[in-house]
Amino acid sequence: MGVGTGVLVIGGGPAGLAAALAARKKGFDVTVADGAKPPIDKACGEGLMPGTVTALRELGVAIGPGDGQAFRGIRFLDAGTSAEASFSGVSGVGVRRTVLHQKMVERAEGCGITLLWNTPVAGLSGDSAILGGTVVKSRWIIGADGIHSRVRRWIGLDGNVRQEMRFAQRRHYRVKAWTDCMEIHWGQKAQAYVTPLSNEETCVALISRDPRMRLEEAWREFPKLAGRLCRAEPRSAERGAVTVSRRLGQVYRG
Numbered sequence: 001m002g003v004g005t006g007v008l009v010i011g012g013g014p015a016g017l018a019a020a021l022a023a024r025k026k027g028f029d030v031t032v033a034d035g036a037k038p039p040i041d042k043a044c045g046e047g048l049m050p051g052t053v054t055a056l057r058e059l060g061v062a063i064g065p066g067d068g069q070a071f072r073g074i075r076f077l078d079a080g081t082s083a084e085a086s087f088s089g090v091s092g093v094g095v096r097r098t099v100l101h102q103k104m105v106e107r108a109e110g111c112g113i114t115l116l117w118n119t120p121v122a123g124l125s126g127d128s129a130i131l132g133g134t135v136v137k138s139r140w141i142i143g144a145d146g147i148h149s150r151v152r153r154w155i156g157l158d159g160n161v162r163q164e165m166r167f168a169q170r171r172h173y174r175v176k177a178w179t180d181c182m183e184i185h186w187g188q189k190a191q192a193y194v195t196p197l198s199n200e201e202t203c204v205a206l207i208s209r210d211p212r213m214r215l216e217e218a219w220r221e222f223p224k225l226a227g228r229l230c231r232a233e234p235r236s237a238e239r240g241a242v243t244v245s246r247r248l249g250q251v252y253r254g
């Protein structure tokens, strides 16, 4: 069976939905295909920087006071030092990943974007993509299928890439917010991103080169953080992710 669309976005995470909303705003007929279905979660620090908040607003995705917690800047801390800076103008917002995704999905539905969940894209063929048993012809195809993108591989952009692998764990804790900044705690073997999500909930994302590092074992790296969190009630299970920093051979613009 063959069908068509103006813009096909492969991947309905934040990047794919943002691209879909931007294309729809320009008047394109847009379809998003994602192999998963909402609520789509991912290990993440859950801190939206001011530029992201502004970009979302321009796309019609309003993050309201009930959705998350505003923070005024970034603070870096290690055992003995701390340095911080405030944003000028718009604040950042800490918001659960699933809440952000839901808001973006609602906006996409409201704009008339076709959303195909549980629909993995299996390959590309000329100006078409293969979605299950369906070949979808599209004038534009956007690959937004995440850090381990297969689209990038299919179109030959994976060559000569240098990458550095890191391992992340994320968990939410019930704890009274103690900071009006997003905090990045610097340890010997790991960093912890701490984001207030509400007056009583904080997100902690640990990132390390050690695949065996787990949040509860990492407290000795972060004595200040341990003092605040080691007795706090966890509000979600630990969620892991493998992430890579990539250095691409070339970046194309225009």
Ligand SMILES: Cc1cc2nc3c(=O)[nH]c(=O)nc-3n(C[C@H](O)[C@H](O)[C@H](O)COP(=O)(O)OP(=O)(O)OC[C@H]3O[C@@H](n4cnc5c(N)ncnc54)[C@H](O)[C@@H]3O)c2cc1C
Pocket (backbone or CB within 6 Å): 010, 011, 012, 013, 014, 015, 016, 033, 034, 035, 036, 040, 042, 043, 044, 045, 046, 047, 048, 049, 052, 119, 120, 121, 122, 144, 145, 146, 147, 150, 168, 169, 193, 205, 206, 207, 241, 243
């Ligand atoms: C530990 C950690 C902390 C972070 N903290 C922050 C932070 O505080 N603030 C911030 O802004 N960013 C943060 N990031 C980065 C942020 O998480 C990513 O930039 C963001 O998730 C990228 O979104 P995406 O839509 O590109 O990818 P993803 O969210 O990975 O979405 C990709 C989507 O593509 C779908 N997909 C994949 N393959 C296919 C296929 N073949 N067919 C169909 N669908 C497919 C997947 O199901 C998925 O839904 C953090 C990252 C990590 C690892």
